[in-house]
Amino acid sequence: MRRGLLITVWAFGIAVTAVCQDIVVNDDDGEPAFTKVGTWYQSTTSGYIGTYQYMNSTDPSSYCVWRPNLPSSGTYEVLAAFRRSTNRTTNAPMTITYASGTTVVSLNQYGTNQVVTVSLGTYPFPAGTVGSVRMDNTGASGVYIADCIIWRPVSLGNTAPTISNVTRNPARPVAQDSVVVTAQITDDTTVAAAFLHYSIAPPGGTTTTLQMHDDGAHGDGAAGDHVYGATIPPVPINRTVSYCLSAVDNEGAATTSTVQSYYVATTAPAEWRCIWADSWNASFLNQAQAEDLVNTCRANNINTIIPEVRKIGDAYYASSLEPRATNISGGPTFDPLGYLLQIAHDTSGGKKRLQVHAWFVMHRISKGETLDTSHVLVQHPEYEMLKADGSTDSTNRFLDPGHPGTVEWNIAVILDCLQKYDIDGINLDYIRYPETTGPWGYNPVSVARFNAVYGKSGTPSSSDPDWANWRRECVSLEVKKLYVKAWKIKPHVVLTACTVNWGSNYTESTWPTSSAYAGVFQDWVGWLRNHYLDYNALMNYATDNARYQGWTNWSLANDSGRGSIIGIGAYLQTSIQNSMNQLLYARQQGAAGLNIYDWGSEVQGSTSGETRAQFYSALSAQVYPTWVDPPVPAWKVAPNTGIVEGNVLYGATPVDHATVMLEELPGSATVTDGMGWYGILDVPPGNYTLRVEKTGFRTTRLPVTVANAGDIVTVDAGLMVPVTTSHVEMSSVMPLGGCQEPHGN
Structure with a gap:
């Protein structure tokens, strides 16, 4: 747990000394600050502070709890800090226990691979260790990430500076590029000082702090426009630079920005x-x-x-x-x-x-x-x-x-x-x-x-x-x-x-x-x-x-x-x-x-x-x-799936809004358009059964083979005569008009 006016903020596995009033509970803090139950795994990639832990949706009995030791009672904004990615859950239930009750917030951890902080709301907390945040496993698909929970005081009297519009130029630096970092920093009184903190990995572990200026001479625009700038000098290729900003006003209120990073490549990436x-x-x-x-x-x-x-x-x-x-x-x-x-x-x-x-x-x-x-x-x-x-x-x-x-x-x-x-x-x-x-x-x-x-x-x-x-x-x-x-x-x-x-x-x-x-x-x-x-x-x-x-x-x-x-x-x-x-x-x-x-x-x-x-x-x-x-x-150039498409007809008449699916591929169901056309995308190579249904017609099944990734296989289905009795299925029969035509990538 980390707190105080001058603290060490950890991000991407590096230590950055910065002005801050946050109380941070990390998954590495151990009991009683962080407890976990069930099956958890340690990450091999960095999170908000060092690495993080995760659980799979297959173990719904697993959960974890972050419990801060708050220095005083008051109102705190609660934030979850973690690394998003495309294998994450979209619904991690977070139960916040505070002075007057509990609230459950759904946390979406799915998204572009990056470290983020997400607000879970603002609540009144007593001093000490009564408050907590608990993450449960609902069994919803995806990986659940446990990294840091931040308690940020919001009722301190004086408002801390606001850091916004953080940019860097160039955004994707290559060898020999200096990087100018700018941000708009404002306060209800006067910004006393602003700093840029950065570390280079590998090797990591060493943090450099630069003072930022609003004087028109540090890539910051015009003097006195509340835009501050500082320059990170060129670093060797194949390095990751992680950085954040901090600011303090003349009354001692302080804040830090979210950590950002960039990779120094040999040449600029395609765009x-x-x-x-x-x-x-x-x-x-x-x-x-x-x-x-x-x-x-x-x-x-x-x-x-x-x-x-x-x-x-x-x-x-x-x-x-x-x-x-x-x-x-x-x-x-x-x-x-x-x-x-x-x-x-x-x-x-x-x-x-x-x-x-x-x-x-x-x-x-x-x-x-x-x-x-x-x-x-x-x-x-x-x-x-x-x-x-x-x-x-x-x-x-x-x-x-x-x-x-x-x-x-x-x-x-x-x-x-x-x-x-x-x-x-x-x-x-x-x-x-x-x-x-x-x-x-x-x-x-x-x-x-x-x-x-x-x-x-x-x-x-x-x-x-x-x-x-x-x-x-x-x-x-x-x-x-x-x-x-x-x-x-x-x-x-x-x-x-x-x-x-x-x-x-x-x-x-x-x-x-x-x-x-x-x-x-x-x-x-x-x-x-x-x-x-x-x-x-x-x-x-x-x-x-x-x-x-x-x-x-x-x-x-x-x-x-x-x-x-x-x-x-x-x-x-x-x-x-x-x-x-x-x-x-x-x-x-x-x-x-x-x-x-x-x-x-x-x-x-x-x-x-x-x-x-x-x-x-x-x-x-x-x-x-x-x-x-x-x-x-x-x-496009190296696909790993194919497409099945075709038309559903009754005689020569298009069948509108028939349901078409591949029985062996969950989630493949679609409907035909006004011309009887259907399309099923993202079909892995293999053998399938195409199922066509429409109220008043017999259910039709057709064999389909997607031989190679990138193939478009055309399978037209001719529905059989309407029936007026109970639902009838016809399997493994090629109806009139049925055919399969592959198209190579």
């Missing part, structure tokens, strides 16, 4: 460095624009361009389905996407190859312009999304994903482009319902399908949870279908989606009420967990840093091992430095990549007349000083 280039404005509409875009990206070490190739049901390429965009300025035969690919992929003379990810606006299909005769709304007006009263918005028209024709059209458009062009990725935008006022999604075909599936009639109520689930499912099945169909054609092509960050519902408990999930029915967390996407291209457009950081961390914690490419709204920021700080924060938190919205509007919000040239100068100096290639997703 997505993207920029969106919309086609409403000058971007790649003629040769000169395209060359300026590519040259600027190369000069500033941006490795991926995301050009908008479909904005309102039009095409900035040679489409077989949709009309040519009317604002292409390069001449009647100029192919914007084709030329951009030609110069971006050109590596002659040592030029760096840029990736090009084609950006498709999916459901928002018109903004009131005169429609070409080949436009989808002219060819298929029945696909349009309506409000509950049957009306639409003439200035913001949408396709309805509840109509099977919408999904088939959208996928055909993208696959047409994919087959013709050597694009490196596909970026989906407006893959959701409208955000404008009114209940949307009432296309008659979608309503009829919903009523048939749920056994209802009439117009669904906008408050019906089944209706919300239906619309969310329609979008999710469209994303999954595109992922599978694109994989069949070009497995290496990366699929991302532009996802929304509206509001502040970025916690496990509030996500189901978020604007993304409950408002526009965009369950991007579910898409990542189910591997319908390769990366989340979060549109994290915010000037409020707390909201920006909250959504960044939520995406990183829920990208399920795929990755998050965090996009900033540069056009909103009042200064270039705000944009740089947001990019650096996302990288420091472990983002797979960074994205900028958008080409041409980078300094639109600047209040001091900053220029685009200044923006790119800051970008190359602070964020992208050297070139790195984009990552190569392991699950």
Whole structure:
């Protein structure tokens, strides 16, 4: 147990002398401070203090208790400090015993591999050893981590300094890099001193303390702006540097920051460095624009361009389905996407190859312009999304994903482009319902399908949870279908989606009420967990840093091992430095990549007349000083699972919402879409039984073999004649239309 004004804080196995008033109980303290019952194991990796202990969900009788010896009664914030990872439990029950009772808090230990501190709440405690925190094992899946519990006094009269916006530059240092660490440090009186404490491992054990300054001469911005800075000198390669900050005010109140760390590599790691280039404005509409875009990206070490190739049901390429965009300025035969690919992929003379990810606006299909005769709304007006009263918005028209024709059209458009062009990725935008006022999604075909599936009639109520689930499912099945169909054609092509960050519902408990999930029915967390996407291209457009950081961390914690490419709204920021700080924060938190919205509007919000040239100068100096290639997703180039997909038909009629599963693979159950299509992802190689069920039809079973990881195996199932008697099963019979077709990776 450690307490007092000047104490030794332990982190990542190193000792850091810092100003602090926390009372810390560590799993290494032993009884009576820390007791454990049942089967526990000692970690081989570092935690908040030294190593930590863990128990498996298979031993529900195990538990542990942290018991502090508090120097005085008062109000304390209780915090759990531990290392998160992707094998952790999402529900560790923590029982806090305090002066007036007990409270049970569910602790989510799942997430990106990093040491974190999580608040369990604020409670009144008596002096001494009466209070405690107990972790129980509910048997919920995952590993339970026991490391440190911190009691932090909150009723001390004088408020301790606040340390926020801790950043380092460069965020991913390589050999010979000095690292400037800055933070905003404020206090209700005066900050007397601030310090940076760091240690290098190996060998570890020795801590260096540097004083931080707010004088404009230590990488801290301007003098007196409450931003403090200090510089960690270059360290040898293959070392981990762990550091934290401390501050004390002129009345003796003190605080420390969370420990952070970085690894010094030989070269910078691969990273997505993207920029969106919309086609409403000058971007790649003629040769000169395209060359300026590519040259600027190369000069500033941006490795991926995301050009908008479909904005309102039009095409900035040679489409077989949709009309040519009317604002292409390069001449009647100029192919914007084709030329951009030609110069971006050109590596002659040592030029760096840029990736090009084609950006498709999916459901928002018109903004009131005169429609070409080949436009989808002219060819298929029945696909349009309506409000509950049957009306639409003439200035913001949408396709309805509840109509099977919408999904088939959208996928055909993208696959047409994919087959013709050597694009490196596909970026989906407006893959959701409208955000404008009114209940949307009432296309008659979608309503009829919903009523048939749920056994209802009439117009669904906008408050019906089944209706919300239906619309969310329609979008999710469209994303999954595109992922599978694109994989069949070009497995290496990366699929991302532009996802929304509206509001502040970025916690496990509030996500189901978020604007993304409950408002526009965009369950991007579910898409990542189910591997319908390769990366989340979060549109994290915010000037409020707390909201920006909250959504960044939520995406990183829920990208399920795929990755998050965090996009900033540069056009909103009042200064270039705000944009740089947001990019650096996302990288420091472990983002797979960074994205900028958008080409041409980078300094639109600047209040001091900053220029685009200044923006790119800051970008190359602070964020992208050297070139790195984009990552190569392991699950694309060396997959360890395959995919089973196909169609369920009754004769020639698609069977909507049949249940399909692999009996030997728990959790594989899915439903067919409006065209009878199904897809089951993450199938390990092996032999399986495909089971197809639909009320009123015989249950059908078919043999399926996934021979190799990366294979897509197509198995179509033709359901047998409906039955009117009791449920009948038919096993090991190949029905009419049943076939299996493998597709190699």
